[in-house]
Every structure is written in structure tokens, then in C-alpha cells.
Amino acid sequence: MSVEQIDLLIVGLGTAGAAAAALCAERGLRVVGLERRSLDASGARWVNGVPRWIFEHCGLASPGPSESHATGVPFHMLAQRGPERSVITGHDLMEVEMPALTRRLLAKAARHGAVLLEQVEDVQVQGGSVSARLGTSTMEWAAATVVDASGLQGLRLLRGEQDPGPLCAAAQQKRALVDPQAAGAFFDAHGVPPDQTLCFTGVAGGYSILNVQLHGGKVSLLAGSVPALGHPSGLKIIQAFAQEQAWIGEQLDGGARVIPLGAPLPCVGRAQQVTLGDAAGMVFSAHGSGIGQQLLAAHLLAETLAQGGDSWAFNRRWQRDRAGALCAIVAFRAFSQSLSSDELRALMASGVMGASLSRATLVQRDPVLTASQAIAAVKGLATLPSLARRMVPTLARMEALKAHHRRYPKHPEGLASWQQQRARLFGAIR
Ligand SMILES: Cc1cc2nc3c(=O)[nH]c(=O)nc-3n(C[C@H](O)[C@H](O)[C@H](O)COP(=O)(O)OP(=O)(O)OC[C@H]3O[C@@H](n4cnc5c(N)ncnc54)[C@H](O)[C@@H]3O)c2cc1C
Missing domain, CATH: 3.50.50.60 (FAD/NAD(P)-binding domain)
Structure with a gap:
């Protein structure tokens, strides 16, 4: 041969x-x-x-x-079913x-x-x-x-x-829109225009979402969570929501799978x-x-x-x-996973996760804050001392992980000790 x-x-x-x-x-x-x-x-x-x-x-x-x-559609991130929210505009996310x-x-x-x-x-x-x-x-x-x-x-x-670390069980489906008027009323009740993205966060633990969009006469649903922490999977979240909302009809397409969330x-x-x-x-x-x-x-x-x-x-x-930025985000994700529903609400209401930070996270860029945005975030954090005690070390860990990756060894012989140091920086985070 x-x-x-x-x-x-x-x-x-x-x-x-x-x-x-x-x-x-x-x-x-x-x-x-x-x-x-x-x-x-x-x-x-x-x-x-x-x-x-x-x-x-x-x-x-x-x-x-x-x-x-869709591109750049305003993204309304509600703490659970709201009303606390962060609205992200001026981004370039494409569906x-x-x-x-x-x-x-x-x-x-x-x-x-x-x-x-x-x-x-x-x-x-x-x-x-x-x-x-x-x-x-x-x-x-x-x-x-x-x-x-x-x-x-x-x-x-x-x-x-x-x-691979924790696994997010995600599902995405397009479904028939059987009652556009009732769908419009649902969006209205949550203060979101029907052509924008409605995202419920923390619906099944700190790390979970349910996104709802209407377009082309269909409903688009996306959900994810970490079932290993005792929460329903993204697929179950979608099925329960579709059953609860009579304006959502049969599934037209989509799929479900796990996503690795570890480093x-x-x-x-x-x-x-x-x-x-x-x-x-x-x-x-x-x-x-x-x-x-x-x-x-x-x-x-x-x-x-x-x-x-x-x-x-x-x-x-x-x-x-x-990789340094991805590892930093792993540390941030672990922090978000630990948030209770009250903490999530408090974080959204405090302005710590301001529009700039939320936008950068949505489009996977490093955030660049102006002085006034940084001051607003620090002021917001000062009003939440118990959260600050967990968040400040997380921010320090994120910076340390980025710096460590910038020092990646020149040759494979240096990998083992570099890897050990990386594991130490992650500590108990998976
Ligand atoms: C519901 C859901 C929503 C998501 N939403 C987003 C999102 O909004 N944005 C985003 O960026 N990511 C999202 N993701 C994650 C994203 O979809 C995945 O990260 C991505 O699809 C992984 O692509 P991949 O090519 O690495 O792997 P895969 O898509 O798994 O492709 C691997 C391919 O390899 C083939 N294969 C496997 N084994 C073999 C073999 N032995 N020989 C030959 N071929 C083989 C498979 O058949 C498959 O076609 C989502 C995931 C899910 C489940």
C-alpha cells in the first residue's frame, strides 16, 4: 500500500x-x-x-x-426572571x-x-x-x-x-411561534422589545442561562447549566419553559451536547x-x-x-x-458558579458588572475600562463586602494566570514545572 x-x-x-x-x-x-x-x-x-x-x-x-x-441585537441579561438586569448594546455578536x-x-x-x-x-x-x-x-x-x-x-x-473540568449541558432549539401576540406580551412584561434578546441568568444555579429570541416567525431558545451541581440540563430547562409558555410550539431543529468549561x-x-x-x-x-x-x-x-x-x-x-485569557475566564466562571440568586441580583443592581465589562465578556475580549467605569465598579463592589471578599482574590488570580501564560516555556523540557505552577494558581478551581 x-x-x-x-x-x-x-x-x-x-x-x-x-x-x-x-x-x-x-x-x-x-x-x-x-x-x-x-x-x-x-x-x-x-x-x-x-x-x-x-x-x-x-x-x-x-x-x-x-x-x-442577527448581528449586534441588544442583549438583556436579567437576574433570574428580573427585574434587575444589565443591557448590552453596541456589540458585534452574530447569531x-x-x-x-x-x-x-x-x-x-x-x-x-x-x-x-x-x-x-x-x-x-x-x-x-x-x-x-x-x-x-x-x-x-x-x-x-x-x-x-x-x-x-x-x-x-x-x-x-x-x-475537561465541569461540563455545561447546553441545548439550542428553534420552535414554532404559535401565538405572536402572546409572545409580544411576554417580552413586554419583561421590559424587552420583541426583536431583542431576552436572557434569563441563574435559572438553574449561578452558571446557567435561558435565552429567548423571536425572529422570522420562529422562537429561538438556548439554555445551559451544570447538571453535576444538581441542576436540570439545558434541554430540560427548554422543555419546561416551552411547556409553560403556550405561545411556543413544536421543535423545528436544534441539538444538545456538553461543552467543556475547564482550563x-x-x-x-x-x-x-x-x-x-x-x-x-x-x-x-x-x-x-x-x-x-x-x-x-x-x-x-x-x-x-x-x-x-x-x-x-x-x-x-x-x-x-x-490561553492566559481563557484560563482567567475559567476562574471567573468558577466565581459566577458560586453565586447565590440574591448575590446575582445584588451584583447586577450594584453596577459592578457595568455595560463595558458585560460587553467585553459577551464578545470575548479583554475589558478596557475608562477611569470613571473602573471607579463605578470599585464603588459598586464596596457596597457588597461579602462578595468583594471572594471577587477580589478571583481578579488577582485572573491576572496571575494571564501573566503565567505569557511566561510559557520556550522548550518542551520546561513544560512540567510550568504546568505545576499553573495548577497551583488554579488551586481548587476546576
Ligand atoms: C447547544 C449548544 C449551544 C452552543 N452555543 C454556542 C455559542 O453560542 N457560541 C459558541 O461559540 N459556542 C457554542 N457552543 C459550543 C460549540 O458548539 C462547540 O464548542 C463547537 O461546536 C465544538 O466544535 P469542534 O469542531 O471542536 O467539535 P465538534 O463539533 O464535536 O466536531 C468534531 C467532529 O469530529 C468528528 N469526529 C469525532 N471523532 C472522530 C473520529 N474518530 N474520526 C473522524 N471524525 C471524528 C465528529 O463527527 C464531529 O463532526 C454551543 C454548544 C452547544 C451544545
Whole structure:
């Protein structure tokens, strides 16, 4: 059997794998992608919020009207059922149909010469050697770099037995809108215009949400929580809400899955292997968003390999540029998970989570506060001494984690002690 020599072999063609295939093939790398499902059923099957700035940063066209039904819609975050709230405006979050985005990325990869194989079975990886079964035949490749983009339940190439941390059980559904007038009255009763996003937070523990949107004569529902803490899953939250609200009809599409909320892997590339997306824990933990982070990582991988770098070079750049912020957000998520419903209300009413901070968190950017915004946050915190006692150490831990990632070792030999120090900074946080 002949063994084909290639630059990059990608296992798993969800958004992470599809983005890596498109961005690497575009730069002239010889790419093969392997997908267990059929190509038109790979990856996420629901609507995800992705900030527009990330598409721009990665050199990808922003989703058009056939891929995205809303951009920058004001986002009303209520403490449970309200009335306390934070309203986020002036942001660039797009509501993206994931099957359409994945299809576009795969088409771009194929246009640039990537070979994409579907319904492959029994993928085996050893260093850069990969074999897979396709129907009755077995194929083999020798790849300079192998990418594991096979999701949380996939190959676990660099993850091995490392714990992904708490899991958010999320669900997203579009449902029929059977009574638009009653839906309008529901939004009205919560002080939210019907064309804007209504987000109930803390509906099942500190880390949980239920988003409700109306568009195109349909209802869009998104919910997530951490069932391991004794709460109902996102799917159960949606089902209970739809049953309670007579204006919501049958389910039209959508899906449910778990999202890893723990720290990303301390090493996402070494010895010819790279791990991307959920497989690597590349998730913005505050709201369980993986798509933006995996697009950024796929872009960085393509740039690094096209410049002649290897998997370790990619890993080091990603850890220094991106992972510190993701780890800081893991610490913030753990804090938010510990909030009681009264604390959540008090936090919203105090102005600590002002519009700037909420907007930056929504679109996955580091917040930049003006002096007056910082003073307002400090003043708000001063009115909540018991919360401040937990929040101030969290903020210090977040900064320490960012600084630690900026000191990521130059060589793999330094990894073990760096990793131990990172574990110490996380302490008991998972
Ligand atoms: C309901 C819900 C709502 C969400 N909302 C948001 C949101 O608003 N914003 C956001 O950014 N993120 C959101 N997320 C998270 C986001 O959807 C995930 O982070 C993302 O889909 C993970 O993509 P991935 O490509 O890493 O993995 P996956 O989507 O799991 O893709 C992995 C692919 O690999 C294939 N595969 C697995 N094993 C093998 C194998 N052995 N051989 C070959 N192929 C294999 C699978 O078939 C699959 O196609 C949400 C998640 C859920 C569940």
C-alpha cells in the first residue's frame, strides 16, 4: 500500500477542523481531512453566537444573511426572571447557523485543494502516521502535522486522561411561534422589545442561562447549566419553559451536547501533533463559547505552519497569545458558579458588572475600562463586602494566570514545572 506524504492531516471536520482545513489549504499546505459522519452532518447542528471581530481577525468573510439571522441585537441579561438586569448594546455578536458556516469552510478548503473524506472509520494515529478505513479499503498517510479536531468525545490525542473540568449541558432549539401576540406580551412584561434578546441568568444555579429570541416567525431558545451541581440540563430547562409558555410550539431543529468549561490543555501542540477546539478545551468558559476561540486557533495554526513553524511553535504562540485569557475566564466562571440568586441580583443592581465589562465578556475580549467605569465598579463592589471578599482574590488570580501564560516555556523540557505552577494558581478551581 502506498503512503501519501502530506503537510497536515485533520481528524474531525466540525467547525474547528473545517476552519483549520480552509485556512491551511488557502496558504498552500497539502491538507487531508477525515470525518466520521457525512460531511453535510459534521460538527454543531445549532445556532451559535460568534463575534464578528473574530471572522475579520481570521481573514474570513463575515456570515451573510443565509448564515446569520442577527448581528449586534441588544442583549438583556436579567437576574433570574428580573427585574434587575444589565443591557448590552453596541456589540458585534452574530447569531450564526453552524451547519451553513461549516459547509462554507469545507467548500473553501476543497476549493484550495484539500482532500476531505467522509464516513471514515477506525482512525489510528502514531506520531505523524495515520491510517483509516474507508468502506472496505484502508488508507495511510505520513503527515508533517496531525490535528485532533474530533471534539470532546473524540481521539483524545494530546488530552489523554486529563480532566475537561465541569461540563455545561447546553441545548439550542428553534420552535414554532404559535401565538405572536402572546409572545409580544411576554417580552413586554419583561421590559424587552420583541426583536431583542431576552436572557434569563441563574435559572438553574449561578452558571446557567435561558435565552429567548423571536425572529422570522420562529422562537429561538438556548439554555445551559451544570447538571453535576444538581441542576436540570439545558434541554430540560427548554422543555419546561416551552411547556409553560403556550405561545411556543413544536421543535423545528436544534441539538444538545456538553461543552467543556475547564482550563484548556496546558499543551496543544508537540511532536507532530496538535489539538484544536473542544478536544483541547478551547472554550470561553464564561458562556461556554467554543467557535470563536477555535477559529482564532485555526488561524494561528495556519499562520505558524505557513511560516515554517511546527506544532510546538503553534502551541507556544497560542498559550502566550490566547490561553492566559481563557484560563482567567475559567476562574471567573468558577466565581459566577458560586453565586447565590440574591448575590446575582445584588451584583447586577450594584453596577459592578457595568455595560463595558458585560460587553467585553459577551464578545470575548479583554475589558478596557475608562477611569470613571473602573471607579463605578470599585464603588459598586464596596457596597457588597461579602462578595468583594471572594471577587477580589478571583481578579488577582485572573491576572496571575494571564501573566503565567505569557511566561510559557520556550522548550518542551520546561513544560512540567510550568504546568505545576499553573495548577497551583488554579488551586481548587476546576
Ligand atoms: C447547544 C449548544 C449551544 C452552543 N452555543 C454556542 C455559542 O453560542 N457560541 C459558541 O461559540 N459556542 C457554542 N457552543 C459550543 C460549540 O458548539 C462547540 O464548542 C463547537 O461546536 C465544538 O466544535 P469542534 O469542531 O471542536 O467539535 P465538534 O463539533 O464535536 O466536531 C468534531 C467532529 O469530529 C468528528 N469526529 C469525532 N471523532 C472522530 C473520529 N474518530 N474520526 C473522524 N471524525 C471524528 C465528529 O463527527 C464531529 O463532526 C454551543 C454548544 C452547544 C451544545
